[in-house]
């Protein structure tokens with residue numbers, strides 16, 4: 070791929086925007102096509118009653134100087150423009166509340182080790198094993214090894230074993246497993262199916278450093294858009310890609326809902342793989358490809374409520390809270406709470422999130438976001454009130470608090486085109502390891518898949534996965550040079 074090829078990127082989430090900005094920086098002419106009126110996908114917050122409601126960015130890991138997400142933001146030229154504050158003042162990034170204990174997830178591995186020893190004095194050997202795994206993951210967690218193939222010790226059979234069997238081998242108690250499994254809530258796969266490497270990368274990234282955006286997610290989305298435009302890139306919103314044009318198994322461009330046709334020898338689909346395949350002509354791939362994609366299992370859906378709380382009655386908490394049902398984080402019994410300062414004077418917003426199976430909402434599957442039925446709205450209101458009560462259990466009395474808005478797996482399905490409303494794309498489980506191994510590759514020349522399904526979910530996982538797909542396309546040396554030109558050290 071040589072500049073100035075015209076490149077089309079489908080989808081303006083963090084995956085699409087990462088690809089679009091890097092390619093624009095390299096001198097390509099890039100057009101991002103987004104189906105929604107506003108760009109950003111899951112990253113984008115929305116406003117209700119003067120309050121910002123976050124969707125898919127509550128906090129991120131590994132953003133300290135020299136850490137991977139900071140280096141990626143430096144590469145994209147957005148580091149200084151999207152301010153974050155560091156979590157962990159007072160020793161707490163996340164507070165885990167179980168029926169009979171409270172555990173603080175602190176900033177840094179040393180403090181984590183200390184807290185584990187304090188909470189589980191009988192499990193010194195198990196904790197030593199866990200901490201050794203985390204330290205070794207952090208040591209290898211660099212862009213040099215992930216993008217540029219610097220040799221590290223990565224033993225496939227160890228790294229791909231289910232987290233549950235790793236816990237079994239260490240002999241961890243049920244409660245220790247529950248505590249250690251909480252970060253799986255951000256991956257959407259349980260310990261019996263989560264590969265060890267995915268858990269260890271996720272927990273390690275937050276132990277490297279944890280950060281919360283100062284501004285709402287819409288600001289992040291708009292900053293990425295501004296950066297793209299300043300590099301000469303184009304963004305078309307409110308015009309979904311209906312078809313990817315293919316001739317003789319080579320991509321030609323796309324057709325938009327408006328009827329507009331765009332030509333391009335390279336199309337980067339930053340959407341769910343099942344959405345990408347719907348855009349392709351049936352004769353452009355073999356049935357086996359379609360069957361493989363169609364059979365991929367999704368991550369679970371999420372129900373969330375945004376609750377307005379008066380700031381003089383409920384004090385601001387600079388940490389997140391996870392409440393674990395009956396001491397088990399193991400099977401989705403986790404409720405997440407986070408508080409954001411609001412632009413509306415006198416109010417803060419508490420976002421409460423819980424896993425919610427698509428099946429629960431399937432009765433309304435055939436409704437669209439502007440035409441939901443009354444019983445759907447009533448069910449949503451009922452569920453949101455349950456989360457309001459749960460918030461009161463965690464935060465104490467909240468006079469005047471009320472639900473600003475809530476969203477369901479159907480909201481996800483319609484907002485970002487996520488099949489069955491899965492929050493984190495395709496489930497990167499041990500059982501699907503072969504099916505998901507090279508998901509970014511398509512049978513069509515010039516068509517590449519990026520986004521949260523191809524490598525790992527999360528802002529870091531999605532951006533990193535996107536760069537992994539781009540590296541061989543643009544050339545590892547070219548990408549490497551780009552990091553050096555941007556003044557990024559340690560690459």
Ligand SMILES: Cc1cc2nc3c(=O)[nH]c(=O)nc-3n(C[C@H](O)[C@H](O)[C@H](O)COP(=O)(O)OP(=O)(O)OC[C@H]3O[C@@H](n4cnc5c(N)ncnc54)[C@H](O)[C@@H]3O)c2cc1C
Nearest residue numbers: 080082083084104110111125127128310485520521527528
């Ligand atoms: C509730 C929730 C909370 C989360 N919290 C965090 C967190 O705190 N920290 C963190 O790091 N990660 C978090 N994540 C995960 C993170 O938000 C995602 O992994 C990441 O944003 C996914 O980015 P993406 O680009 O792959 O997909 P998306 O953001 O979904 O982008 C895909 C885009 O493609 C567009 N699209 C779809 N079809 C078409 C079409 N036909 N034509 C044009 N455009 C199309 C969609 O509209 C969308 O804009 C959270 C996720 C969820 C669901």
